[in-house]
Amino acid sequence: MTHSPSARQGRPRHATAPDGQARASARLRPWWVAAALVVLLGSLLAGLLTGAADIPVPGVVLQAVDWLPFVSADHGLTPVEQGVLVELRLPRVLIAAVVGGLLAVAGAGYQGVFRNPLADPYLLGAAAGAGLTVTLAIVLIGGDAGAALVPPMAFGGAVGGVFLAYALGHTARRGGTATLVLAGVAVTSFLTSIQTFVQQLKVEELQRIYAWILGDVGGGWEDLRLVAPYAAFAAVAMLLHGRMLDVLSVGDDEAVSLGVRATRVRLAVLLAASLATAAAVAVSGLIAFVGIVVPHLVRRLAGGSYRVVLPLSLIGGAAFLVLADLVARTMLAPAELPIGVVTAFVGAPFFVFVLRVTRRVDT
Amino acid sequence: MSMISVSGLTVTLDGRDVLRGVDLDVRRGGWLAMIGPNGAGKSTLLRTLAGVLDGQGEILIDGTPSAGLSPRRRARLVAFAPQTPALPPDMTVFDYALLGRTPYIRYLGRESRADREVTAGVLDRLDLGGFAARRLGHLSGGERQRVVIARALVQQAPVLLLDEPTTALDLGHQQQVLELVDRLRLADRLTVLSSLHDLSLAGQYADTMTLIAGGATVASGPPAQVLTEELIAAHFGATVKVAAGPDGRPHVHLMRGDR
Numbered sequence: 001m002t003h004s005p006s007a008r009q010g011r012p013r014h015a016t017a018p019d020g021q022a023r024a025s026a027r028l029r030p031w032w033v034a035a036a037l038v039v040l041l042g043s044l045l046a047g048l049l050t051g052a053a054d055i056p057v058p059g060v061v062l063q064a065v066d067w068l069p070f071v072s073a074d075h076g077l078t079p080v081e082q083g084v085l086v087e088l089r090l091p092r093v094l095i096a097a098v099v100g101g102l103l104a105v106a107g108a109g110y111q112g113v114f115r116n117p118l119a120d121p122y123l124l125g126a127a128a129g130a131g132l133t134v135t136l137a138i139v140l141i142g143g144d145a146g147a148a149l150v151p152p153m154a155f156g157g158a159v160g161g162v163f164l165a166y167a168l169g170h171t172a173r174r175g176g177t178a179t180l181v182l183a184g185v186a187v188t189s190f191l192t193s194i195q196t197f198v199q200q201l202k203v204e205e206l207q208r209i210y211a212w213i214l215g216d217v218g219g220g221w222e223d224l225r226l227v228a229p230y231a232a233f234a235a236v237a238m239l240l241h242g243r244m245l246d247v248l249s250v251g252d253d254e255a256v257s258l259g260v261r262a263t264r265v266r267l268a269v270l271l272a273a274s275l276a277t278a279a280a281v282a283v284s285g286l287i288a289f290v291g292i293v294v295p296h297l298v299r300r301l302a303g304g305s306y307r308v309v310l311p312l313s314l315i316g317g318a319a320f321l322v323l324a325d326l327v328a329r330t331m332l333a334p335a336e337l338p339i340g341v342v343t344a345f346v347g348a349p350f351f352v353f354v355l356r357v358t359r360r361v362d363t
Numbered sequence: 364m365s366m367i368s369v370s371g372l373t374v375t376l377d378g379r380d381v382l383r384g385v386d387l388d389v390r391r392g393g394w395l396a397m398i399g400p401n402g403a404g405k406s407t408l409l410r411t412l413a414g415v416l417d418g419q420g421e422i423l424i425d426g427t428p429s430a431g432l433s434p435r436r437r438a439r440l441v442a443f444a445p446q447t448p449a450l451p452p453d454m455t456v457f458d459y460a461l462l463g464r465t466p467y468i469r470y471l472g473r474e475s476r477a478d479r480e481v482t483a484g485v486l487d488r489l490d491l492g493g494f495a496a497r498r499l500g501h502l503s504g505g506e507r508q509r510v511v512i513a514r515a516l517v518q519q520a521p522v523l524l525l526d527e528p529t530t531a532l533d534l535g536h537q538q539q540v541l542e543l544v545d546r547l548r549l550a551d552r553l554t555v556l557s558s559l560h561d562l563s564l565a566g567q568y569a570d571t572m573t574l575i576a577g578g579a580t581v582a583s584g585p586p587a588q589v590l591t592e593e594l595i596a597a598h599f600g601a602t603v604k605v606a607a608g609p610d611g612r613p614h615v616h617l618m619r620g621d622r
Contacts, residue, residue, distance in 0.1 A: 024457035024495035025479075240471045246458070247465055251449035257413040258518070259438030259466035304453030 026305035028312075036315040040097070043322040047093035048085065050326055052334055055081045091221045095283055096325040096339070097318035098224065098231050100290055102280040104317020105238050107291020108298075108309050109273035110162070112245035113266050117296065117354055118181045121158070121277040122288035125187035129161020130154040130281040132195040139202045151230055155278035161187055162274055223283040234276035235314060241269050242307035249306070287321070287340045289347020294320050296354050365423075366391040366522060366554040367412065372420035374404075374411050381407045382418065383578040389571070391425075391521075394548060394555040396569030398562055398589070400599050404578045405558035406446060409524045412556065413443035424522065438466035442515035446526040446558075452500025456510050459499055460486055463517025485516045489543070505536035509543065516547065523548075525557035529564065537561070541568050562603075562615040566590050574598060587613050 049060050055077065062075035063085060077085070103121055110119035110126075121127050133153040141149060169183035199206060244265045247255050255262040280287070294317040295309055302308050321339070324346070328337040367389040374382040382404045389395040397405045411418045414429070414437045422429035424440050432440070442463070450459065463485075464478040486492050489509055494502070502510060508528060515523055525544065529537040545568055548555050559565040565572060566586040574582040574589050576598040582589045590613040595603050604616045 024455050025461070026455060026458055243468075243473060244470070246454075247462055249449070249451045249454070250459070250462060251445075253410065253413075253415045253445055254443070254448060254462075256415045256434065257438060257441070257443035257445075258462060259433075259435035261434055299453070304451060305458065 026303045026308055028308050029302075032302050032308070032312060033315070036312055036319070040315050040319040040322075043319045043326070044093050044097065047096065047322045047326050048089050050330060051084070051089055053081065053084045055085060060085065087220070091224055092325070093322050095224055096322045098227065099280040099284040099287065100294075100321025100324075101314045101318035102231055102234065102276040103287060103290040104294035104313040104320065105235060105310055106273040106276040106280070107317075108295035108306065108313045109238050109241070109245070109269050109276070110291070111295060112241075112248060112306050113269050113273070114166070114180055115249060115251075116180055117299075118292065118351070119184075120289060120291035121273070121280070122286060122291065123181055123188070124184040125161035125165040125191060126158040126274055126277045127161070127281055127286045127288070128188040128191040128195070129157035129159070129164070130278050131157070131286055132191045132198070133157030133160075134282065135195045135198050139198055151226060151278065151282045154282040155230075155275055158274040158278040158281065159271065161191060162270060164191075227279040227283050230275060230279040230282075234272050234279060237272035238269070238276060239310050239314070241265070241272070242305070242310050245269065245306035245310075249304075285340065287343050289343050289351060290317055290321060290324075292354060293343075293347050293350050296350070364391050365389060366393070366425055367395075367556065368421075368423040369408075369412070370421050372408070372411065372418050372422065374407050374416055374418035376407065376416070381578055382411070384420070385575065385578070385580050387573050387580060387583065389554055389556060391554055392548065392552040393571060394545070394557070394569045396565035396572045396586075397556070397558045397575055398560070398565050398572060399558075399575035399581075403575045405575055406526050408575065409443065409526045409556065409558060410445075412522075413441055413524055414438070415443070435466045438518065438520070440520050441522045441524060442518035442520040443524045444511045444515045444526065444528060446530060448511050450499040450502075450507060450511075452498060454499050455495065456491060456497050456499065456502070456513075457482065457486065457495040459510060460491075460513045460517050463514045463519075466518065481519065482517050485513050489513050489516075504531055505533075505539065508532060508536070508540050512540070512543065521552070522554045522556070525555065527558050527560060529559065529561065537564065544568075562590060562595070563613075566613045566615065567608075587611075590615055 045061070045064060048064060049057055059075045059077040059081065062073040063077060063082070065071055066073040066075055106121045106126075107119065110121065110124055111117055113119075130153075133156055134150050137149045137153045165180065165184040165187040168187060169180040244260065247258060247260050248262060248265060252262045255265075295313045298309050298312040298316055302312055321343070324342040325339050328339045328342045331337050365388045367387070369385060369387045372382055372385040373380060385404070385408060387395065397408065399405055407416065410416045412422060412429070414434055424432070424437070429437060461474060461478065461482045464474055464482065467478065468474060483492070483495070486495055489512065491506075491509060491513055494506065494510070499507070499510070512528070523544070528540055528544065532540060541564065544555060544557075547553055557569075559569075569586060571584065572586050572589040573580055574594060581598060582594055587607075590605055592603055592605050595601055595605075595615065602618045604618050605613050606616065608614045
């Protein structure tokens with residue numbers, strides 16, 4: 001073909017040579033995972049070290065080492081210091097990690113389903129849908145029963161929000177990466193307005209709702225226990241679909257001609273991503289842009305295959321939100337910024353950047 | 364023995380009958396070229412055969428009704444290269460070709476060593492071995508078309524559906540791609556169905572041709588029977604001169620209108 005005859009005789013064996021094949025194929029390299037885990041552990045430790053109470057650094061580090069299985073260390077912390085660490089800081093960094101990981105992996109999933117790098121749980125209306133239904137649970141049902149209903153209500157709302165945005169974007173029939181996001185913004189505004197209306201009906205719950213809307217990861221162990229099963233299920237379901245999302249990336253027609261029921265894959269990933277979003281939203285409120293920033297950075301660093309993007313987004317998102325929470329806690333100390341303010345401050349400019357990059361590819 | 368047999372196929376899209384009672388028959392190892400004016404329904408026919416669209420009527424693939432096949436089973440029989448394939452720019456040539464193994468992998472499974480070997484073998488055979496690590500976004504038009512064909516071959520299906528495989532290629536690359544398909548067809552006894560807008564080129568490579576116009580089969584048979592001045596004038600609205608080439612195959616020459 002384009003090779004000269006002599007080149008054809010000395011036919012390159014790259015594809016068949018094992019090392020060449022490893023380079024040619026996007027696979028999750030162990031050192032990427034290791035690097036991401038190091039970053040995550042570093043940010044978790046930084047999160048544990050920072051706070052209003054002055055706890056000695058070596059003590060925290062030794063305590064963290066002591067928590068590791070099969071290792072014990074003498075941390076020398078007072079019971080009060082230990083209490084702050086175990087009851088306040090540890091659950092807080094863990095919730096931030098879980099929420100960040102879920103939002104990032106959900107963002108990556110939505111991006112695969114819609115083949116749209118701008119898809120994000122917040123921008124797609126998933127978060128607003130969950131916000132509305134959770135508000136309804138708090139306002140209309142209230143009390144312990146309402147609190148217990150938060151996770152399923154958030155899930156229903158998240159799925160509903162995404163389907164609304166998708167249906168709206170679909171009827172616009174313009175395709176394009178921006179249409180879906182515009183539809184998501186419209187759905188978000190609409191659902192948020194209903195939510196505002198509902199919360200005004202019951203002003204006495206206002207503070208509770210607001211604290212939740214602005215995003216907060218200080219819920220403690222109870223919150224963590226509440227979402228853990230949903231989070232674990234959603235994350236595993238997402239990670240299992242990496243190969244299928246890669247098949248979808250060549251378009252529906254080809255996916256179908258390759259024997260894949262594209263609609264079914266879409267639906268499965270959509271539900272898993274919405275469950276992840278709902279689990280995140282149920283404990284932390286509405287936090288935007290994690291789902292765009294993290295998967296996009298992963299793509300730039302490690303390639304576009306969803307088998308790589310999904311697991312690294314999970315770990316990277318966890319680290320990202322722990323660090324965002326760290327900034328939120330320390331910027332105006334002793335006062336706290338809502339964590340959503342930090343992610344939006346970083347994420348919105350990033351969104352514009354991704355928009356510019358994808359425009360170039362689109363045209 | 365016919366590999367693909369279609370009778371009375373009707374496909375309705377958005378309330379419009381795009382295909383109306385199409386019949387066709389391709390023998391095992393044959394090459395059928397579909398020609399016809401724009402919008403005649405060629406792509407629709409190929410997409411229906413690939414299982415992307417549903418239609419009424421009967422499609423037999425190697426004697427089995429297509430409607431009764433699961434998508435995976437069908438994908439092991441029929442490989443499809445669309446006219447404008449979506450090529451994720453960051454995906455490597457190897458990973459793209461490897462997607463052809465999809466019909467052999469369980470829903471949540473992963474590729475086996477054998478799948479990777481088949482893929483590497485096909486890339487080598489198409490002289491794409493050196494491109495394995497190249498990203499799709501960095502390929503030329505001719506390379507891209509070969510990579511799409513590689514993906515279809517990795518599927519190891521006895522039927523190859525090609526929708527306008529030479530679009531956007533220059534003359535030399537058109538010839539290279541069609542020669543490649545013909546070589547593979549003869550070596551592997553593949554059955555090829557392609558739409559081709561270049562009538563002379565279609566007449567050169569296909570052993571049978573079908574002219575589709577307005578969603579229906581207008582003429583079928585060996586190239587000399589389908590590529591006639593009358594049929595082309597009637598269905599393409601073009602004034603042409605058809606002359607037999609040195610190999611006896613018809614060549615179509617476009618004539619300028621009366622002056």
